[in-house]
Each structure stands twice: as C-alpha cells, then as structure tokens.
Amino acid sequence: MRRRGLKRTHVALFVGALSFTTAVGARPGGGQAYRGGSSRSSGSSSHYSPSSGSSRSYGPSGGGGDVDSGLVLELLLLCFRYPPLGLLVVGGVVGFVILNRRRTRGLSDWSVGGMPARVEATTRTTSARRELTRLVESDPGFSLVLFEDFAYALYAELEMKRPGGELQRLAAFLSPPVMELLHDPKLERVDGVVIGAMRYVAVDHGSERTAVTLELEANLSEVRAGVVQRFYVCDRLVLTRARTARSRPPGRKRKLDCPNCGAPLEGMRGTTCGYCRQEVGGGRLDWQVERIERLTTEQRPPDILSDAAESGNQLPTLVAPGAEQRMSQLLARDPASDPAALSARVAFVFNALQFGWSNRDLARIRPFVTDGLFQYFGYWIDVYTTVRARNITENARILNIELADVVADAVYDAVTVRLFAVSVDYTLSDDGKVLSGSRERERHYSEYWTLVRGRGAQGRPRTEPVCPACGAPLDIGMAGNCGYCHARIVSGEFDWVLSRIEQDEAYG
Amino acid sequence: MSERPFLEAAAKERTSAAVRRIEAQTAVEVVVAVRRRAARYLTTSIAFGAACAALAFAVMWFSPRVYDVRTMPLDAALTLVVGAVAATALPGLRRLLTPKATLERRAQRAAQEAFSELGIAKTRGRTGLLVYVALFERAAVLVPDSGIPAALVTGSLASIGRALTGAVAALDIDAFLAALAELGPAAAGVLPRRADDENELCDDVA
Numbered sequence: 001m002r003r004r005g006l007k008r009t010h011v012a013l014f015v016g017a018l019s020f021t022t023a024v025g026a027r028p029g030g031g032q033a034y035r036g037g038s039s040r041s042s043g044s045s046s047h048y049s050p051s052s053g054s055s056r057s058y059g060p061s062g063g064g065g066d067v068d069s070g071l072v073l074e075l076l077l078l079c080f081r082y083p084p085l086g087l088l089v090v091g092g093v094v095g096f097v098i099l100n101r102r103r104t105r106g107l108s109d110w111s112v113g114g115m116p117a118r119v120e121a122t123t124r125t126t127s128a129r130r131e132l133t134r135l136v137e138s139d140p141g142f143s144l145v146l147f148e149d150f151a152y153a154l155y156a157e158l159e160m161k162r163p164g165g166e167l168q169r170l171a172a173f174l175s176p177p178v179m180e181l182l183h184d185p186k187l188e189r190v191d192g193v194v195i196g197a198m199r200y201v202a203v204d205h206g207s208e209r210t211a212v213t214l215e216l217e218a219n220l221s222e223v224r225a226g227v228v229q230r231f232y233v234c235d236r237l238v239l240t241r242a243r244t245a246r247s248r249p250p251g252r253k254r255k256l257d258c259p260n261c262g263a264p265l266e267g268m269r270g271t272t273c274g275y276c277r278q279e280v281g282g283g284r285l286d287w288q289v290e291r292i293e294r295l296t297t298e299q300r301p302p303d304i305l306s307d308a309a310e311s312g313n314q315l316p317t318l319v320a321p322g323a324e325q326r327m328s329q330l331l332a333r334d335p336a337s338d339p340a341a342l343s344a345r346v347a348f349v350f351n352a353l354q355f356g357w358s359n360r361d362l363a364r365i366r367p368f369v370t371d372g373l374f375q376y377f378g379y380w381i382d383v384y385t386t387v388r389a390r391n392i393t394e395n396a397r398i399l400n401i402e403l404a405d406v407v408a409d410a411v412y413d414a415v416t417v418r419l420f421a422v423s424v425d426y427t428l429s430d431d432g433k434v435l436s437g438s439r440e441r442e443r444h445y446s447e448y449w450t451l452v453r454g455r456g457a458q459g460r461p462r463t464e465p466v467c468p469a470c471g472a473p474l475d476i477g478m479a480g481n482c483g484y485c486h487a488r489i490v491s492g493e494f495d496w497v498l499s500r501i502e503q504d505e506a507y508g
Numbered sequence: 509m510s511e512r513p514f515l516e517a518a519a520k521e522r523t524s525a526a527v528r529r530i531e532a533q534t535a536v537e538v539v540v541a542v543r544r545r546a547a548r549y550l551t552t553s554i555a556f557g558a559a560c561a562a563l564a565f566a567v568m569w570f571s572p573r574v575y576d577v578r579t580m581p582l583d584a585a586l587t588l589v590v591g592a593v594a595a596t597a598l599p600g601l602r603r604l605l606t607p608k609a610t611l612e613r614r615a616q617r618a619a620q621e622a623f624s625e626l627g628i629a630k631t632r633g634r635t636g637l638l639v640y641v642a643l644f645e646r647a648a649v650l651v652p653d654s655g656i657p658a659a660l661v662t663g664s665l666a667s668i669g670r671a672l673t674g675a676v677a678a679l680d681i682d683a684f685l686a687a688l689a690e691l692g693p694a695a696a697g698v699l700p701r702r703a704d705d706e707n708e709l710c711d712d713v714a
C-alpha cells in the first residue's frame with residue numbers, strides 16, 4: 001500500500017510532466033505505454049481494474065489516461081527521468097552501505113579458552129627439540145633431521161624384531177631391561193609399523209650422557225596364534241648417548257649397523273661386533289633405547305572427527321632471530337634457492353599434497369616428503385581408510401608465505417615458512433555423508449612447513465613433476481627411489497622436500 | 509540494540525579472563541566462541557522478496573490504476589529482488605521474518621560444527637565445554653563433551669545456559685559474563701581441577 005501511496009504522491013507532484021510523457025513510446029525499462037482505450041482491441045494484453053468492468057478506468061489521482069509500467073519500475077523510471085531524485089536514491093543506498101561498513105569495522109568473530117593449555121604443552125615439545133640442537137656444540141656433525149630419521153628407523157626395527165630371537169641383532173641399540181621388556185614369546189610376526197607422530201617430551205644434557213625422551217604414536221599389525229591384530233599405541237622412549245659419542249659420517253647415516261665400523265648387525269655377538277671386535281653397546285658410540293613404556297593401547301583408530309583444531313592463525317608469524325641473515329647465507333651458497341623459487345616449490349608440493357590427501361593416494365605424496373612425514377601421512381590415510389572416510393580439502397590455495405626460520409647443520413639446510421591458506425575442508429564418509437566440516441564454507445588456516453635439502457644440493461627448486469636426479473618423468477616407488485635412475489630423491493639430496501608440518505599452536 | 513559489545517576486543521579480553529578464572533577452579537575446559545551469525549538465511553530473504561512480489565502483483569491487479577500487463581512480471585521480479593536485498597541488508601528484518609525454531613536449530617547445528625572445528629573433543633578426560641554465541645540468532649548454546657557428568661549437564665549447566673541465552677537476547681555483555689562466571693563453582697563440585705591439568709593435550713602434527 002505504501003508503494004501506491006508513493007505513486008500517488010509523485011503523480012500529484014509531477015502531474016504535468018506525466019501528462020506529456022505517458023504517451024511517449026519507448027522507456028528505459030523497455031515497457032511500452034499506450035493509451036488504455038486502444039487496448040480494448042488487444043483484450044488480454046492489458047489489465048483493467050475489476051471495479052470498472054471492461055471499461056477504461058482512471059486512477060483516482062491519475063494524470064489522465066496514463067498506463068503505468070509497474071510499481072518499482074515506475075519508481076525506477078522516475079529516478080532516471082528526474083536525475084536529482086535518482087541521485088538522492090543512489091546516495092541513500094551508498095550512504096547506508098558505508099555507514100553499515102563503518103559500524104561493523106574491526107568487529108569479527110572470536111573464540112577464547114581451552115587453547116592456552118594446548119599451547120603450553122606443545123611449546124614444551126618444540127623447545128625440547130630446539131634444546132637438542134645444542135648437541136652441535138660438542139658434536140659438529142649432529143643433524144636433527146638425521147636424528148629423527150634414526151629414531152623412526154630404530155623404533156620400527158625394535159617393533160618388527162620382537163618375535164623370535166631377532167631382538168638380539170639390535171642389542172647394540174637397546175638396554176638389557178628394554179630387551180627383556182620387548183620380548184614376547186607369543187608374538188609370531190609383526191606385519192607392519194606405521195608411525196603417526198613423534199613428539200619430544202624432554203631433552204636433558206647431563207654431564208656424562210644426553211637423554212632424549214620421545215613419545216611415538218604408531219599403528220602396529222601383530223600376529224598372535226595366527227590372528228592379525230591392529231593396535232594404535234603411544235610409546236614413550238628414552239634414548240641416551242654418551243657425551244663423548246659423535247654422529248655417524250653422512251655416508252652411513254641411514255643404516256642401522258655397527259656403531260663403530262658400520263658392519264651389518266648380523267655379525268653382532270651380544271653387544272660386541274663380530275667384525276671390529278669392539279664392544280659397541282650401552283650408548284657409548286650411538287643412541288640406545290634405555291627405557292621404553294607403553295602409555296596407551298587402543299584397538300580403535302583415533303577419532304578423526306576431532307582432528308580439526310584451528311586456532312592461532314591470527315597470531316603473528318614467529319620469525320626466529322637471525323633467520324633473514326641465515327637466509328642470505330643460504331642464498332650466497334645457492335643463489336637459485338631464492339625466496340620466490342622456494343615459495344613456488346612450496347606451492348607445488350602443497351598442491352600435490354592436497355590431491356594425494358583428499359584421494360587417499362600416498363603415491364602422489366611420496367616424492368615430496370621425507371620418510372618421517374610420509375609415515376605420518378600413511379598413518380592417517382590408513383586411519384581414514386579404516387573408518388571408511390576421506391578428509392577432503394577442495395579448492396585449496398595458498399594466500400601468503402612468510403619466512404620463519406633457516407637452519408643449517410652439517411648435513412642439511414632447513415627452511416621453515418609459515419603458509420597461509422584457505423580451502424573448503426570436510427570429512428566425507430565413503431557412502432557420501434558429510435561427517436564434519438562444511439562443504440560450502442571456506443576455512444582459513446596457517447601452518448609452519450619445514451623443507452629440507454642436503455647441503456650438497458644446488459639449483460632451482462623444481463616445480464614440475466620430474467625426477468630431480470635424472471629429469472625423467474616422476475615415477476617414484478614407495479621407498480622413495482626413482483623408477484629410472486633409482487636415486488633416492490626423498491632424502492632431500494637433490495631437491496627440497498617437506499619434512500615437518502606444524503600447526504600454529506604447536507610451533508614455537 | 510547493538511551487537512558491538514559482544515564483538516569488541518574488550519569483550520574477548522574479559523571473556524578470556526573469565527575463562528581463566530573458571531579453569532582455575534575446575535577440570536572443565538571452557539571455550540567461548542562468539543559468531544555474528546550461525547547461518548545466512550538466504551531462504552528467508554528470498555521468501556520475503558517473493559512475498560513482496562506477490563503483494564506488488566496484487567496491488568497492481570486490484571488497483572484502480574492501469575498497469576501495462578507486459579511489464580507487470582518484470583516489475584514483480586524487480587520487487588522480489590528489492591525485497592530480498594532489503595531483507596539481506598537489514599538483519600533485524602531478517603530475524604523478525606525467520607521462525608524462532610529455525611533460528612534455534614541453526615544455532616544448535618553451528619555450535620556442533622564449531623565444537624569439532626575448534627577441536628574441543630581433544631581433551632584427555634573429554635571435559636571440554638563449548639559456549640557458542642550466535643548474535644544474529646540471539647542464542648547461546650552449550651555443547652558439553654562426553655566426559656562431563658550428565659547430572660551437571662541437565663542440572664546447573666542447563667540453568668546457566670538459560671541465563672546465557674537471556675543475556676545474549678538482551679545483548680548484555682555484563683550479564684553474559686556474570687552467567688559465565690557461574691560455570692566455575694557449578695563445575696568445581698563435580699569436576700574439580702586436577703594437579704596435572706596443564707599437561708593435557710599435546711597434539712602437534714608429525
């Protein structure tokens with residue numbers, strides 16, 4: 001009714017103008033106005049007010065003989081016909097929008113609580129990790145990346161070798177109580193060990209020994225009495241090493257062999273090497289597992305639906321002191337690894353990971369991640385497969401990349417960047433139900449990514465799917481070797497590979 | 509009435525302090541999430557636009573004035589757009605037009621989503637509690653994790669939930685914080701704070 005009232009007003013105001021214009025043919029709105037009288041012949045093409053039957057009626061305040069094109073249209077036309085009125089309307093709308101903007105500027109959604117405990121706990125974890133790097137002071141060959149590789153390999157081996165008398169082979173790396181604890185006569189076979197996460201609990205630089213306490217989450221397939229059972233476990237390990245011990249030379253860095261001479265472990269008699277005749281146990285020359293403790297055992301896979309925390313992405317980027325300077329040192333050694341080229345590599349790896357993750361396709365991920373991170377992806381993709389679900393990240397894209405840290409040790413260069421990204425993120429069951437997240441809403445998040453590359457490597461980080469060693473199209477087996485040249489490309493000896501992904505609240 | 513008091517940085521700080529006080533008393537890990545709205549209500553806007561269009565059509569039809577029948581559908585369509593845009597631009601209007609039950613349902617659903625998104629189920633004792641505030645919906649929703657005793661959920665939590673909703677409905681941040689503070693003593697009796705509480709969650713990736 002208000003519209004009609006308005007119309008009457010304007011009719012009254014502009015009655016003179018209207019009487020001239022109503023009979024004019026074309027209007028901006030495209031409607032044809034014509035005298036109502038002539039419409040009789042066209043019958044249904046024109047509407048007549050019911051009160052006047054089929055005879056032509058004039059509006060109560062109508063300018064006489066005009067036909068309107070509609071309520072809103074008429075207003076619109078009026079705005080065009082009388083620009084001051086049009087400007088007023090446009091001004092009003094723009095003003096409303098601007099005022100609205102101003103009123104809500106700086107106001108945004110927020111969440112508080114719960115998180116501080118999380119941050120504290122995880123900061124402790126990462127600071128322990130940082131503490132471990134101090135070993136370089138007494139052992140210049142020490143490399144954190146290699147230590148972590150070693151810890152992963154040792155843990156997998158000690159689980160795999162539990163059946164039978166196999167553990168004897170690892171005597172150089174296990175303390176006697178650990179050997180005893182791990183011995184399980186009922187265990188026939190271990191089919192698989194996949195490590196989902198490794199956390200640093202504590203690092204203690206004692207005067208005689210360095211002790212590192214780690215927690216590992218793993219998925220074990222054990223066979224007892226012919227039955228395969230899967231366990232999701234969390235184990236706590238204490239690794240110790242004499243202060244006088246030195247890291248292995250890079251040539252022997254990835255093998256579990258005699259800590260003294262590098263002979264195969266098959267030749268071990270107790271903790272004495274059959275080749276060099278040296279007593280090599282007790283953590284004198286290399287890390288040994290001094291204690292092991294099983295914290296939790298579950299037969300059900302971990303809850304995937306609660307694995308979606310997103311906090312801290314508004315926090316400023318934690319840039320390590322001196323990071324810029326170390327970046328320029330890296331650039332001096334290898335000008336091709338400039339920030340732009342590294343960012344391009346990060347984006348390339350990012351896309352490969354999104355695809356592999358959403359499709360539970362580990363082969364896509366394999367060429368770009370170190371063994372440890374690959375195990376992590378394998379663990380979680382296996383969990384998702386077990387519960388028949390997929391975590392899908394659609395339309396994922398990087399918004400920004402910031403440098404957070406550059407570290408060089410004897411063997412590796414490591415670059416940590418903070419990556420800001422956005423994607424649709426939801427978990428879909430295999431029968432098509434959305435279990436968590438939203439299919440429509442995009443989620444912003446940020447993560448700290450650490451890429452590593454062997455100190456010997458040089459050149460532009462690759463952004464095309466080719467083997468960094470021989471240039472053949474990428475065809476990488478699950479062990480990380482090129483199908484053509486057989487070079488192992490996932491250890492970072494040829495190009496930057498991703499070794500860690502840390503959430504904002506975990507990085508520090 | 510303005511939603512501003514709930515969205516300002518000061519509100520966040522005061523809430524954060526209140527949460528710390530609660531967690532000093534109880535093992536319940538409280539997370540407060542304030543959202544401007546839980547859903548967009550596009551259907552409401554479009555339905556309103558359609559109603560405007562129908563009304564415009566009726567006015568044109570029954571009006572003693574004569575309207576060109578060829579432009580009438582165009583005019584109705586325009587009215588629909590204008591109506592829908594108006595409902596979108598004016599939250600108050602949109603809220604008035606949306607059934608109360610729908611508002612509540614949307615707030616409930618968004619709260620459940622936020623619960624998983626914020627990772628509240630990650631506490632070891634499953635003692636997380638989400639206080640979800642949807643300002644547009646004028647609603648406060650409590651989502652307790654499975655480790656919080658049912659007696660607490662149906663008892664004092666329910667009455668605190670009502671007080672919180674009342675405060676949000678009145679857009680009264682002081683009343684909201686007062687009701688929130690009651691969570692501490694209410695939960696402390698059932699789930700007192702343990703000595704090892706700060707060692708919970710240790711959940712970094714890789």
Ligand SMILES: [Zn+2]
Binds near residue numbers: 260261274
């Ligand atoms: Zn030897």
Ligand SMILES: [Zn+2]
Binds near residue numbers: 483486
């Ligand atoms: Zn190759």
